[in-house]
Amino acid sequence: MPEPTQHSVRETFDSGIPPQHGTSSVIVVGAGLAGLAAAHELTRQGVTVTVLEADSRPGGRTWTLREPFADGLRAEAGAMTVTEHCHYTMHYLKEMGIGTEPSDLVDTDFGYHRNGVRIPPDKVGEHADLLGLHPDERHLTVEGMIARYVTEFNEKLGPEIAQPVWAPTPRLLELDRVSVRRVLEERGASAAAIGLMEPFFLEMRGGELESASAMAWARYESGPRSFSTAGAQWYKVEGGTDMLARALASRLGERILYRKPVVRIAQDDREAQVTFLDHGRLRTLCADRVVVTAPFSSMRRVNLSMARLSAAKHAAIRRLRYASTVRVFLQMRRKFWPERRLMLSTDTAVRTVRDATPHLPGPRRIVECWLTGWQAQAAAAMSPEERVAYALNELEPILPGARENFELGTSVAWDNEPYAAGAYILPEKGHSELMAAIRAPEGRIHFAGEHTAFEPNGGSMNYALESSIRVLMEMSSP
Ligand SMILES: Cc1cc2nc3c(=O)[nH]c(=O)nc-3n(C[C@H](O)[C@H](O)[C@H](O)COP(=O)(O)OP(=O)(O)OC[C@H]3O[C@@H](n4cnc5c(N)ncnc54)[C@H](O)[C@@H]3O)c2cc1C
Secondary structure, rough: OOOOOOOHHHHHHHHHOOOOOOOOEEEOOOOHHHHHHHHHHHHHOEEEEEEOOOOOOOOOOEEOOOEEEEOOEEEEEOOEEEEEEHHHHHHHHOOOOOOOEEEEOOOOEEEEEEEEEEEHHHHHHHHHHOOOOOOOHHHHHHHHHHHHHHHHHHHHHHHHHHHHOOOOOHHHHOOOOOOHHHOOOOOOOOHHHHHHHHOOOHOOOOOOOOOEEEHHHOOOOOOOOOOOOOOOOHHHHHHHHOHHHHHHHHHHHHHEOOOOOOOEEEEOOOEEEEEEOOOOOOEEEEEEEEEEOOOOOHHOOOOOOOOOOOHHHHHHHOOOOOOOEEEEEEEEEEOOOOOOEEEEEEEOOOOEEEOOOOOOOOOOOOEEEEEEEHHHHHHHHOOHHHHHHHHHHHHHHOOOHHHHHEEEEEEEEEOOOOOOOOOOOOOOHHHHHHHHHHHHHEEEEEEOHHOOOOOOOOOOHHHHHHHHHHHHHHHOOO
């Protein structure tokens, strides 16, 4: 059978995944969405599946925080949006009987907070000196800047960047060798304009635009999920994003073993062996195949010396970069700000400030400080208590009254989560060199998860789910 493509995976998924031949047992490493979907589909096919999960909950980077908040408030530490173009996410939500509702990220009163001044995106020209815009940018709104510097650029790249099914061409591969910042600067964008547009480059927010691949960015920005093209209706999962993982996990029941971090993976001609910690003792399970869904940031800590992996795979595991993100959630006694749906891009250390609970009933609100890049790394180095105090301190001048209305806070620093060690993949310059090696199966060991997607910017639930279907196709091929 030829290597699966994005197109063939979709066709197979829609027409029915073929049964497995010659595989009767599979160990899945990780109970995030990729692992859960793979295990769910394999179980349906009668394969004996064991899921080894290091954490005490399913879902991985889909993680809805319900504690320590009052009044039933909740906040998303990880994934929070889905669009109608997320074919696989929508499919599994439907199958599990879970609904969607409009996302918190659209229909906001988005604005900038720069040098202590609140600036709406259509009024940036009025603050051109304060912002440091070039003379020829002064008449532009942020939308206009995106049209000039991003949309026009993507249009020039033509259909090869925007095809629904991805296949990087030589011209796009050239683009993979330069950074997002360089492309924007070459098009004449000032540092100020780049700073104003950056909040719209969602997947690059963890990142230094200096190192991010322009190819990966252009591909994302030309697609329907992009914030700047707004080509899709944005939704969130009713009841919290973790509902999907919880529903899949409940179908799998005791096939999932929690608090079982995998520490070694090996294979020989007969079987694959997975060694994990079971309350401090090493245990090994054997199976026909292994599906590894743990992010490479976590796999770097697993002993793979007996896994018979190619040099290219080892290199990809070592090199793949992840974005740094810290999300701090501050419960406020009441909504004390004038905006209907608060969302601010700030030039302070807490970067994005938003009302994380605009749709939830009751007087209380959770204000989120969403830190990325080096600011996230600085906050990740703090203790949890310091992090909350630090965010509150930064918030007070942005939202006067924050300290007075603050009740309690919590945070997630994704770099510190031991089995994530980062938020989502950050495709750096040269990412195309790694892509095939990241997802290639190695004997009895298969690789799924967001990082193995066909899309260079695969950091989404949808591509994590897609990767599971690809792995099932790989395994069913004789
Ligand atoms: C802050 C943030 C915002 C995001 N926003 C969105 C969004 O709005 N929309 C969207 O679609 N996506 C979003 N994403 C991305 C999305 O959450 C991920 O792409 C997706 O959930 C990844 O699923 P996965 O199964 O590939 O990996 P994971 O969810 O990371 O699952 C891997 C699992 O493996 C386990 N594991 C790791 N190492 C080991 C080990 N050694 N032994 C055993 N188990 C191990 C982990 O504990 C984890 O449960 C966001 C992610 C983050 C962090």
